[in-house]
Amino acid sequence: MLQLKQITFSAPQENGGERQILSHVDFTAEQGKFIVITGPNGSGKSTLARIIVGIQQPDEGQIFFQGEDITNLSISERAKRGIAFAFQQPVRFKGLTVSDLLGLAAGKELLTRKQMCTYLQQVGLCAADYIDRDVNASLSGGEIKRIEIAMAMARKAPLTIFDEPEAGIDLWSFNHLIDVFRRLRDVTKGTVIIISHQERILDIADEIVVLSGGQISARGKKEEILPTLLESHGMTNRGPGCLVDRTACPREGSEGA
Amino acid sequence: MKSKTEELLHLISDWNGIPKTGAYNIREDSGCAGRRSSENVSIESKTDLPGIDIRVKPYTKGEKIYIPACVTHSDVDDLVYNDFYIGEGCDVTIVAGCGVHSDGHEDAKHNGIHRFFLEKDARVVYLEKHIGTGNGDGQRIINPVTHAQLAENSYMLMDTTQIKGVDSTLRKTSAVLEAGATLVVKEKLMTDGHQVAKTDFDVTLKGENSGVELQSRSVAKGHSYQSFRSIINGEAPCTGHSACDAIIMDEGKVSATPELTAAHVDAALIHEAAIGKIAGEQLTKLMTLGLSEQEAEEKIIAGFLR
Numbered sequence: 001m002l003q004l005k006q007i008t009f010s011a012p013q014e015n016g017g018e019r020q021i022l023s024h025v026d027f028t029a030e031q032g033k034f035i036v037i038t039g040p041n042g043s044g045k046s047t048l049a050r051i052i053v054g055i056q057q058p059d060e061g062q063i064f065f066q067g068e069d070i071t072n073l074s075i076s077e078r079a080k081r082g083i084a085f086a087f088q089q090p091v092r093f094k095g096l097t098v099s100d101l102l103g104l105a106a107g108k109e110l111l112t113r114k115q116m117c118t119y120l121q122q123v124g125l126c127a128a129d130y131i132d133r134d135v136n137a138s139l140s141g142g143e144i145k146r147i148e149i150a151m152a153m154a155r156k157a158p159l160t161i162f163d164e165p166e167a168g169i170d171l172w173s174f175n176h177l178i179d180v181f182r183r184l185r186d187v188t189k190g191t192v193i194i195i196s197h198q199e200r201i202l203d204i205a206d207e208i209v210v211l212s213g214g215q216i217s218a219r220g221k222k223e224e225i226l227p228t229l230l231e232s233h234g235m236t237n238r239g240p241g242c243l244v245d246r247t248a249c250p251r252e253g254s255e256g257a
Numbered sequence: 258m259k260s261k262t263e264e265l266l267h268l269i270s271d272w273n274g275i276p277k278t279g280a281y282n283i284r285e286d287s288g289c290a291g292r293r294s295s296e297n298v299s300i301e302s303k304t305d306l307p308g309i310d311i312r313v314k315p316y317t318k319g320e321k322i323y324i325p326a327c328v329t330h331s332d333v334d335d336l337v338y339n340d341f342y343i344g345e346g347c348d349v350t351i352v353a354g355c356g357v358h359s360d361g362h363e364d365a366k367h368n369g370i371h372r373f374f375l376e377k378d379a380r381v382v383y384l385e386k387h388i389g390t391g392n393g394d395g396q397r398i399i400n401p402v403t404h405a406q407l408a409e410n411s412y413m414l415m416d417t418t419q420i421k422g423v424d425s426t427l428r429k430t431s432a433v434l435e436a437g438a439t440l441v442v443k444e445k446l447m448t449d450g451h452q453v454a455k456t457d458f459d460v461t462l463k464g465e466n467s468g469v470e471l472q473s474r475s476v477a478k479g480h481s482y483q484s485f486r487s488i489i490n491g492e493a494p495c496t497g498h499s500a501c502d503a504i505i506m507d508e509g510k511v512s513a514t515p516e517l518t519a520a521h522v523d524a525a526l527i528h529e530a531a532i533g534k535i536a537g538e539q540l541t542k543l544m545t546l547g548l549s550e551q552e553a554e555e556k557i558i559a560g561f562l563r
Contacts, residue, residue, distance in 0.1 A: 055545075091542040095561040105546050
C-alpha cells in the first residue's frame with residue numbers, strides 16, 4: 001500500500017555544504033502491517049516519515065500510496081488520501097482546543113462528547129478534563145503527546161505514522177502508550193508505521209526496519225531482527241527498554257533528524 | 258428602527274429583536290431608535306450632553322442591559338456620553354458595541370465615551386463588539402473611551418472585539434481600583450488593508466489586593482497597523498498583568514509598549530508581549546489533518562481570536 005523507491009534526501013548545513021540524510025532508500029509497507037522503523041540518532045528515521053507525509057520533499061525518488069504516485073502531492077492532498085501523522089513534538093496552539101483538533105482530525109466540525117470520550121479514553125485521558133482545554137503550553141509533555149496520538153487515531157486513516165511516540169514523555173505516560181499501541185495493534189485495519197527506539201514498541205511489530213546512515217541496513221520479522229539488533233549495528237541496551245540510544249528514552253531527549 | 262440598524266445589531270451582539278424583558282437603549286445615527294427602562298434599571302437622557310445615564314439598583318442580579326450604537330450611513334459624526342451607575346452587590350451584563358456602515362464618500366464616525374461607577378461588591382460583565390460594513394470610500398471610525406471606577410471588592414470583565422471593517426480606531430480605557438477590586442480586560446482585534454487600531458490602557462491599582470488582567474490578542478494583516486500601550490500603576494499590595502499577543506501577516510505592523518510603575522514593595526506587576534507570524538509548524542500540523550494552507554491559516558486565526 002506504500003512504496004518508496006530510491007528516496008534520497010540531503011539537508012543544507014550551516015557551513016554552506018549539504019549532508020546526505022537518506023540515500024536511495026527502497027521501502028514497502030504492506031496493507032494492515034504494523035511496522036517499526038528504528039535506528040541510531042541521525043539515521044534519517046524522522047526524515048523518512050516526514051517525506052512520506054509530504055513535509056519534506058525528496059531530492060530523488062518516488063512515493064506510491066495505494067498505487068498512486070504521490071511524490072508531488074502536498075501535505076493536505078496526502079492527508080486527504082489517507083495518510084495520518086503524529087508528530088514527534090506535538091504542535092501547540094493558542095486558542096484551538098482539544099475538541100477543535102479532534103474534530104478536524106475526525107473530519108467533523110462538531111464531535112459529540114461521547115465520540116470525544118472514545119478517542120481520549122483510548123489514550124487514557126478523561127475527556128471531561130480535556131475537551132475544552134486549549135492545546136497550549138498548559139498541557140504537560142505526556143498529555144499533549146497522548147492528545148496527538150488520539151488525533152492520529154481519530155483520523156481512522158489507511159496509513160498512520162507515529163514519529164517517536166516515546167520522545168519527551170515520562171515513563172508513566174509511556175507505559176500507558178504501550179497499552180495504547182497494543183490495542184491499536186489488535187484493532188486497527190490500516191497500516192501503522194512507528195518510528196521508535198523502544199524495545200517494548202519493537203516487540204509488538206510485525207516487521208522491524210533498521211535504518212542506519214541513511215540506508216536500510218536490516219529488515220524482517222521481529223523474531224529475526226530483534227536478537228541481532230544489538231550486535232550487528234553496534235547498539236547497546238543502556239536504558240529501560242531503550243534499545244538504540246539512551247538519549248531517545250522517555251524524558252531524556254529526542255531525535256532531530 | 259432602520260433595517261440597517263437591525264442588521265448591524267445582529268453583527269455586534271446576540272440581538273434577536275426587542276428583548277421581552279430588561280432595559281435597553283438603541284442609539285441610531287445620533288438619535289434614539291428605542292428605549293426601555295426596567296424595574297431595576299433606569300435609562301434617562303442626559304440634560305447637558307448627548308447620551309444617557311444608566312442606573313442599576315443595588316443587588317440587581319442576572320439582568321442583561323443592551324446599550325448598542327449604530328451609524329447607518331456616511332457623513333455622521335456621532336458623539337455620545339453614557340454613564341453607568343452600578344449599585345452595590347449587583348451582578349449584571351451590559352451588551353454595548355457599535356456598528357458603523359458607510360457606502361458613501363464621507364466618514365461614518367462614532368465616539369462613545371462610557372464611564373462606569375461600580376459600587377462595592379458589584380459585578381459587571383461588559384460585552385463590546387465593533388464592526389464596520391459597507392463599500393464606501395469614507396472611513397469607518399470608532400473611538401471608544403471607557404473609564405471605570407471600581408469600589409471595594411467589585412469586579413468588571415470587559416470583553417471587547419473588533420475584527421472587521423473598522424478603518425480607524427483609538428481605544429482608551431482607564432480605571433481606578435479600590436481595595437479588593439478586580440478588572441479583567443479581554444481584547445480581540447483584527448485589522449486589514451490600511452486600517453489603524455490603537456489601544457491605550459491606563460489602570461491604577463489604588464487599593465490593597467486589587468488586581469488587573471489585560472489580555473490583548475490581535476492579528477494585523479495587509480498594511481494595517483496596531484499599537485498596544487498599557488500603563489499599570491501599583492500603589493498598594495496588588496497584582497497587575499498585561500499580555501499582548503499578536504500575529505502579523507503580509508505587511509502588517511504591531512507595536513507593544515508597556516509601562517509599569519510600582520509604588521509599593523508588594524505591587525506585583527508583569528507585562529508580556531509576543532508578536533510574530535503564524536508558526537509554520539502550526540500550519541503543517543493542520544495540513545496533515547487535511548486542511549489546505551489557507552484553511553489552516555483561517556482556523557488558527559479564528560481560534561486565536563475566539
